[in-house]
Amino acid sequence: EAGVTQFPSHSVIEKGQTVTLRCDPISGHDNLYWYRRVMGKEIKFLLHFVKESKQDESGMPNNRFLAERTGGTYSTLKVQPAELEDSGVYFCASSQDLGVTYNEQFFGPGTRLTVL
Amino acid sequence: QKEVEQDPGPLSVPEGAIVSLNCTYSNSAFQYFMWYRQYSRKGPELLMYTYSSGNKEDGRFTAQVDKSSKYISLFIRDSQPSDSATYLCAMSALLYEGAQKLVFGQGTRLTINP
Numbered sequence: 001e002a003g004v005t006q007f008p009s010h011s012v013i014e015k016g017q018t019v020t021l022r023c024d025p026i027s028g029h030d031n032l033y034w035y036r037r038v039m040g041k042e043i044k045f046l047l048h049f050v051k052e053s054k055q056d057e058s059g060m061p062n063n064r065f066l067a068e069r070t071g072g073t074y075s076t077l078k079v080q081p082a083e084l085e086d087s088g089v090y091f092c093a094s095s096q097d098l099g100v101t102y103n104e105q106f107f108g109p110g111t112r113l114t115v116l
Numbered sequence: 117q118k119e120v121e122q123d124p125g126p127l128s129v130p131e132g133a134i135v136s137l138n139c140t141y142s143n144s145a146f147q148y149f150m151w152y153r154q155y156s157r158k159g160p161e162l163l164m165y166t167y168s169s170g171n172k173e174d175g176r177f178t179a180q181v182d183k184s185s186k187y188i189s190l191f192i193r194d195s196q197p198s199d200s201a202t203y204l205c206a207m208s209a210l211l212y213e214g215a216q217k218l219v220f221g222q223g224t225r226l227t228i229n230p
Contacts, residue, residue: 004159031215042120043160043204043220048211055212091159097214102148102167105218107159 002026004108006092012114018080021111025074025094032075033095033105034067038088046090049075050097061086082115089113119143122205122221131230135192139205139221142186146207148216149181151190154202154223163203164190195228202226 005024013019025032034046046065047057051072060067064083069075079086089112093105122139129135137151148167152160164179166172172179180189192199204223208216 033218035218035220042118042122042222043218045217045219048215048217050212050215055215056217059217093159095215100214101210102165102208102216103214104162104165105216107152107161109157109159 004092004094004106006090006108006111008111009109010112010114012116013082014116015084016081018078019082019113021077021079021090021113023075023077023092023094023108025092026096026106028096029094029106030072030097031095031103031105032069033093034075034077035091035093036088037091037110038085043091046077079113082113084115087113087115117142119219120205120207120221123224124222126225126227128227128229129195131195131197131228133195133228135190135195135199135226135228137190137192137203137205137224137226139188140186141188141207141219143207143209143219144183144186145209146219147210148208149179149188150206150208150218151177151179152204152206152220154204156201160204160206197228197230200227 032049037043045059089110095103150165178191202223205221
């Protein structure tokens with residue numbers, strides 16, 4: 001079974017440009033999460049989808065970030081316009097809904113974003 | 117103050133040593149306590165999770181939680197060079213039924229020397 005995949009693996013853009021990151025969760029996983037790790041800091045939660053609905057986006061840093069999950073399958077995270085402080089590794093994770101409180105989150109390899 | 121504190125290391129030990137990794141936390145509402153392992157250029161991979169205070173063992177790995185002290189530990193026995201990775205503690209807060217927001221420590225970079 002394929003794991004969580006993310007594309008691209010690495011993106012280098014100029015300040016002010018737009019970048020779109022993509023995440024394909026494990027098939028059948030209704031929960032999809034985005035996290036981010038900036039240099040020297042811990043991995044931080046950005047937002048959570050249940051199917052196509054945003055349930056919690058309390059971790060989104062500002063309105064330059066827009067996440068979507070059309071059809072409840074893959075998700076995109078767009079940064080527009082990108083700033084230097086947006087550089088970091090963006091992780092996507094997914095989990096099933098097994099009707100219990102805890103469901104393991106499976107992480108993708110991340111997209112390394114460098115803003116110059 | 118960070119919700120989860122973890123010494124980033126780096127930590128370097130000889131093969132066969134017992135490794136102890138630790139985290140402290142401040143939020144009493146955390147429900148689950150996890151240890152993730154992350155190899156270079158890969159995503160975090162769940163090693164162990166636990167809900168209650170006490171010990172949980174899985175092969176060479178033992179996770180320990182002390183909720184009264186807000187302290188968790190991971191012990192690795194008979195450490196191997198293949199255990200060299202970054203180890204991340206994580207705590208979870210309920211977002212939605214069946215969905216948890218993970219709060220991570222900074223991660224400890226561990227190297228096991230042959």
